[in-house]
Structures are given as structure tokens and as C-alpha cells.
Amino acid sequence: EIVLTQSPGTLSLSPGERATLSCRASQSVSSSYLAWYQQKPGQAPRLLIYGASSRATGIPDRFSGSGSGTDFTLTISRLEPEDFAVYYCQQFPHTFGQGTKLEIK
């Protein structure tokens, strides 16, 4: 069973800064099935990235994904106020990471 470990658990940054979120798999996974989601309080998750690096429809280009094998990264180039949320990686379809909370510093 694959385990996804996200780090850090909480990331405190200011608007305009760059955010780097990590997702590490317990064994090598196919990048074709690595996805990232954003979830705001009281809302359903929203797909950001699929196939490790492809942006979903309507997702701003400040969001980018990269990685392969066991190490994957979600980068937000310049944080906007609406980007502060919880982010989950997923080895599609069965496994989610525990989440990274991105909070305003």
C-alpha cells in the first residue's frame, strides 16, 4: 500500500511569496496519476494539477506541479490572498496525502 507524506504540515507565508509544497510517496508511483487539490474551509476539494504537472481547466499559471518517482512538488509562484487553503496530493485514485495547510503569516 502506497503512503503519501506531505510536508510541511503547515506553511506560513505572506501574499506575494513563493510556496513550495512537497509530496513524497513510500514507493515509486506513476506521475500520470499524481494529482493535487486545493480545499478551502466548508468547500469541496478543487482539482489543481493532474498527471503531476498539467494544470486543470481554469487554474491560474502561478500554480505548477513537478516531480517523478517518489518526490513531487506543488509550487505557487506568487501567493494571492485566495490561495491560502489546505492542499492535498493524491495517487489517483485511492491514496491521499494528509494535507498541507497554507496559512497567512
Next chain:
Amino acid sequence: EVQLVESGGGLVQPGGSLRLSCAASGFTFSSYAMHWVRQAPGKGLEYVSAISSNGGSTYYANSVKGRFTISRDNSKNTLYLQMGSLRAEDMAVYYCARESPPPTGTTHGQAFDYWGQGTLVTVSS
């Protein structure tokens, strides 16, 4: 516009049953695999179950296997989750989600591209 609307959540006693529904619109429901994902209060996302586009194939997480049944009615554009022998640890918001279309030449999608708003299941005496 793609819409997924869950219903059927509520308060149920331990050991009880509940059926969740997910009404789909804005896309050809019968062409997509569908999934259920849950989220306990204050916790992360947990995968629950999947069903193929024609209903012929299903999958369950170990935590719900033998107690939950996923099904769909393509004539009604509706996904279901029949939950039985409910436990305190089943208490969560339950989301239905659409599997993204498979890339050309493949048979599986790559992510959940649309989610419902969720329905809360509370298990308590």
C-alpha cells in the same frame, strides 16, 4: 455546467443504515466512472468507493468493504452509496466525484475533476 449534488446525509445510530445519492447533470453521466470520498470532521480526505461507467465494476476501501455498496442508475443520472452497520468512525462529509476522462488510448482517468458539495453523515446514539 457540470453539477454533482449529494443528498441523504443525516443523523443515524451506530449499527444503522443510510443511503446517499449524488445527482449528476451537465455531462453524459453514463460515460464516466464515479467515486465517493469522505472527510471526517477536521481531518483529511479518505477514499471510499468507485464504480465504472456501466456499473459493472466496483471497488471499496478496506474500511468499508462488506458494509457499503456503491451503485448507479444511468437512466436517472444518479450515483448511490448504501451504507450499513455504521460506526462512529464513518462520521464524515461524503463527497461524490467524477473521474476525469481517460487520455486518448487509455482506460482510466487521472484525477477527480468535479466534486459535489458534500453531505454530512453523523453516527451517534
